[in-house]
Amino acid sequence: MNTKRLFSQLCSLSRTRVIYNNHAIKRNIPNQRLFNSSSTWRFDKKCWQCQSTNRPSALFCENKVCSVIQPIPPQLNFFHLLQAGKGENKDKPTFNIDLKALKRQFLLLQQKAHPDSFSQAPKRQLDYAQLQSSVINKAYNTLKNPLSRAQYILEQNGHQVNEGDSLSDPELLMEVMEFREELEEITTEKDLVPLKQRNDEKFQEVVDKLTDAFDKEDYKLAKDLAIELQYLTSIKNAIHEWHQ
Numbered sequence: 001m002n003t004k005r006l007f008s009q010l011c012s013l014s015r016t017r018v019i020y021n022n023h024a025i026k027r028n029i030p031n032q033r034l035f036n037s038s039s040t041w042r043f044d045k046k047c048w049q050c051q052s053t054n055r056p057s058a059l060f061c062e063n064k065v066c067s068v069i070q071p072i073p074p075q076l077n078f079f080h081l082l083q084a085g086k087g088e089n090k091d092k093p094t095f096n097i098d099l100k101a102l103k104r105q106f107l108l109l110q111q112k113a114h115p116d117s118f119s120q121a122p123k124r125q126l127d128y129a130q131l132q133s134s135v136i137n138k139a140y141n142t143l144k145n146p147l148s149r150a151q152y153i154l155e156q157n158g159h160q161v162n163e164g165d166s167l168s169d170p171e172l173l174m175e176v177m178e179f180r181e182e183l184e185e186i187t188t189e190k191d192l193v194p195l196k197q198r199n200d201e202k203f204q205e206v207v208d209k210l211t212d213a214f215d216k217e218d219y220k221l222a223k224d225l226a227i228e229l230q231y232l233t234s235i236k237n238a239i240h241e242w243h244q
């Protein structure tokens, strides 16, 4: 891989931002209900078949006699959907999540809503299964990655991280630029090892600081750290692609 390509990758921070606001999956869903920013439900939804009242996060009708597949709003809080929070309140957005539990829940929901199981079902049910699958995938991909998870929690709290946001600490910015220069000069894989190690350590350090900042609900600090993590992620991606 040539250095020019490497450099362009390093510069392309936009690649590191996971887009979870995918308009492609937004559809006109009947009974779609929104929730407010504090993640408590404002409305329940009625089953399209039996008219029973269900929680908006219900993937299937909670009336056991009916149990038919339900539409879910694409804006459904991902922590609600995947029950990714900690302790008693698994709906609550939390940065420090149990990734194994997240994956288990993801696989369980993905299996239940798999469109293949609805291939013989009426079109409406197949549509809902496809919608559920895409929302479940999007939720999992957003929450499993520390950068997109941080961006998601920040955005929900009114602190959106934009692609153009740069590091406010000049010392930190200098450190990143020096790191990039070092990376550009590398010609063998052997030389890449210490750089990768240094970046991984730094990455983990920032993730730990983010955990603290979110615990204290210090969103301003968390935003700065998320921006730093954007830079470290782009370096991580460039190191990864160096091998290819």
Ligand SMILES: [Zn+2]
Pocket (backbone or CB within 6 Å): 047, 048, 049, 050, 051, 052, 061, 062, 063, 066, 067, 068
């Ligand atoms: Zn029903």
